[in-house]
Amino acid sequence: MNRKRKRLLLSLCGLFAMLGAYPAQASPLPALKPLTLGDGETKLTFTSALDPQRLWAVVPGTSFSVIKTWRENGNAWSYHFAIVLLHDPDGKTTLIGFDPIPNGKDKAQALRDHLIDTPHTGEDALLSFAFAQSTDPHDPGLFVVEALRHQDGPVPDPAPASLYYFRLVASDGDPGWTPLYFRYEKTVDLPGQFVSSDDALEKAFSHRS
Numbered sequence: 583m584n585r586k587r588k589r590l591l592l593s594l595c596g597l598f599a600m601l602g603a604y605p606a607q608a609s610p611l612p613a614l615k616p617l618t619l620g621d622g623e624t625k626l627t628f629t630s631a632l633d634p635q636r637l638w639a640v641v642p643g644t645s646f647s648v649i650k651t652w653r654e655n656g657n658a659w660s661y662h663f664a665i666v667l668l669h670d671p672d673g674k675t676t677l678i679g680f681d682p683i684p685n686g687k688d689k690a691q692a693l694r695d696h697l698i699d700t701p702h703t704g705e706d707a708l709l710s711f712a713f714a715q716s717t718d719p720h721d722p723g724l725f726v727v728e729a730l731r732h733q734d735g736p737v738p739d740p741a742p743a744s745l746y747y748f749r750l751v752a753s754d755g756d757p758g759w760t761p762l763y764f765r766y767e768k769t770v771d772l773p774g775q776f777v778s779s780d781d782a783l784e785k786a787f788s789h790r791s
Contacts, residue, residue: 611747611768612718614725616787619664619713624648626713626724633722636751637762643671646678646724648713653698664697664711668762679759681766683728683746692758697726700779706738707731710779714787724750726764729783731776740775743782 617626626646650664666678679693700708708731716723726748731741748764776782 611725612716612721612723614714614727614787615717617713617715619648619650621650621652624650632724632750636723636749640668640752640762641670645669658702659700661698661700665695666764677760678750679763680726681748681764683730684766684769693760693763697728702737706777707779708733708737710783712783712786725767727783727786729779729786731779731782738777740777742774743772743776743779745770745772745782745786747786
């Protein structure tokens with residue numbers, strides 16, 4: 583092997599080693615605007631917010647709705663419960679699932695059928711969620727953002743928090759997956775500490791357009 587070729591191979595090996603030393607970065611997310619959900623059923627209307635490449639399974643005339651309700655426990659651990667439904671033009675209604683939160687408590691469940699939060703007393707929420715719509719016309723989409731406080735002590739104490747982003751996409755027909763589902767996209771670990779996951783969730787929309 584001549585000297586020039588050997589130097590080239592060594593340079594390539596060094597480049598590959600450098601690339602392998604850094605984890606792959608998640609793709610950036612568009613700016614998001616939260617959607618307001620009332621109690622009961624909220625029908626979602628979109629202004630060019632759905633990406634036809636990611637939602638190829640959606641036929642014209644399809645609509646979506648979110649059903650959100652309160653699950654009373656008679657103690658500080660009551661919570662909101664939400665499901666997302668797809669309504670096709672033929673009158674059929676199907677459920678839309680959600681990828682699990684990475685490293686969440688329910689590791690055995692491959693796909694969630696519903697969302698719940700953990701508001702606790704209302705002042706020291708542990709888990710919050712919001713539905714959101716992209717404000718970028720070049721990257722449309724419907725999202726769910728969940729904010730989780732990583733509590734390791736009394737619930738009212740400040741704790742680190744993370745944001746988890748999920749985008750609505752069509753599945754590939756894998757067994758156990760709904761035809762449309764919210765696919766996990768990205769985790770953002772927030773700086774500082776939070777006394778409520780509601781405050782952490784606001785960080786997902788603090789730079790919206």
